[in-house]
Amino acid sequence: SHGHCMTMGTASTMACMVESLGMALPGNAAIPAVDGRRNILARASGRRIVQMVKDNLVMSQILTRQAFENAIKVNAAIGGSTNAVIHLLAIAGRIGVKLNLDDWDALGHALPCLVDLQPSGRHLMEDFYYAGGLPAVIRELGPLLNRDALTVNGNTLWDNCKDAPNWNREVIHAFDEPFKPHAGIAVLRGNLSPDGAVIKPSAATPALLKHTGRAVVFEDSEDMHRRLDDESLDVDEHCVLVLKNCGPRGYPGMAEAGNMPLPPKVLRKGITDMVRISDARMSGTAYGTVVLHVTPEAAAGGPLALVQNGDMVELDVEARKLHLHVSDEELARRRAAWQPPAPPMERGWTRLYFEHVQQANLGADMDFLVGKSGAAVPKDNH
Template structure:
């Protein structure tokens, strides 16, 4: 392998020439208190930090960035921390998904416009992983991803709590009158006990596992709990490794291959991934020029057993247990023969080399292939006259009796309308009804909010029912569960078939045959289509306007059309010097 020398560094274009502009660059570095020995002839490493005082998942990043810098300095690099958009899941409204592409654009432009030779991407909360990775792929400099890691197990009154999953569970019990105010407050205080992402296999752990399987993290880094001392050591290792990656010129295009994307998809299925993985994985792959589709993902899902017994698809354990059982390396070792072990990784070694010595320490948490949690993978892709461009379901996380189901639709045009109805104890609904929410997709939401796990109506909760079939063009939290069909495409807001469905229409789900249909006569559908009127766009200015003009549909990854790789890249960087 040919190694770079100092004159080959990208940052040398800023700092090395004996001209006026470089004089200015060097003088401003000296203004910051650095001497030329600090930054000249050394790889300049951008540490893109998504820390925020409102991002609980990244609360520890204020300290972890120091560990990264320590590693960079030890390896002879020059670290510069650069604050990045902190797309938190808990507080950002109407949905953090509205801003994933903003983070991707910011990441790409920050890298491109500054004297950075390589970057460490510090993320973890749901949209930060795809946002950072998408932007860094497009920028093209060496990069390594540092996952935030899951928080500790929740606990209340001797019960282990899983973030998100148990919130939905106990909220239903409270609505049924089975939880007191005191108990509810206790659960509220015990369900999230440390810095870090959700400790269920929600979207955060799904996406960091995908980055890990794709070869973008240090091996197994995605499994380390946020507050474990090993997380600090891993952070420093990231700093040391990115410096070597710069000298090796190990850029994302040498790592993110078709095989790497397939590895990520297989691992996602085996872990019981969030349904959000579909949208983000397609977007990430396509940034790298890999044409990953819903059909590819469904095909892999049919042949990949779910072997991570972690909530919500698993029944018993959380991410802390998964780490103690051997973590992601151990899981990948179990399915090694299904992976492309020749795929390159950020270590400069192949995936197969990185898996050497991995082993499972608890085979109830990480199951052998002979004893899976679920015979097929985590996700299934549906087609039919209700979703010609696809819809997504998580079969392992719902009651099997809904895998084949037929019933009358109860249709809601907005979230407030639905919310009011489900709290009506006199709502005329049966367990066989199919609740439908529309106008909640990428454009309709706006931003594709996580409204897809529609609450079970109080009228049914009090009868003892805890699941029913629900359909929407929304997403749902990766910590959610239940018989929910999501990402219906095209969305109703742009005139997709979901816009034509009416309350009382019979809908049929046939999961084994991957079908979702409304049993309505074609002539009647044509008449409804002719009478349908497009709603007004949600935004008139700013980011929302840009989003509404350029976002693609769910089956295309919801990236901006002008940012996907098939729009081409400039031949090198513009001559700005």
């Protein structure tokens, strides 16, 4: 409906993250925009904000390490977007909570997906809400969560959800009868991603989760759009599509360019998925065997910048491995010849962003915005 993400894309994922963090009233994440209960909850939220000010209940009391752990686990259970990784890392950085990329793998990789919802499943967010919404999912995860995590209504997360009904088991599955057995974000490392990369296994083709193929390299998004449809492109379904310079600095702004389309000559064979690797993000509505957020990014001099056409690239999700089969000596030779990109602008906010944005594994936030600072009251300037 209007103003509502109908699938578990990034918008709906982050609404679920906010509720699981305790920063929204129970049920907020999934109410359709045209449902009258959205207006009721909006009014209740406004009243609660006023009371929170009176009670001096501040964000740092709610956004604790325990709250972020809960959100990571909930993200797995709902089949949430890979964009949640960057957003939660950035939020944790702003509030002063120690959270890193490996926490996503350690806390969520073995958890099942409980929600049969597009793009991983069949149903829509409207169905999710009428089946019980996020409180029903949290109730299923109960034993695994930090139940005493505080929320904005003054109650714990478990107090809010322990009696939540589940009206439709076809949409929200029981924990011991999950929709998919493994759903969390997997963090990959290797000589191609020394600081980490991410993949969403529940959205990938199982047969491609362990794959070695020849790299077909695109230097940036313009190069990809210019050459991908070219019938003379030397590519087949066994290749690995590699996209550079689409990270925080390279694009700039880390666009959702990572879910590269497949070449037409491959699509005509009936192939619907290939391994794709980039330093970009992708939409939460996208799916496929797509490795994202490779860090350091190409524009920052990461190994991704050194990949050439014909290099063999190995992906092994179970082993958490992303490896470029090129010798250290050859990589050193390529690095010596590599030239860093010039800033996209010589002045202004874009130049400031280019010089201060962090890498994806740190949340892609500005480095000078990290750290809990509170709400400073400026001096009277009259």
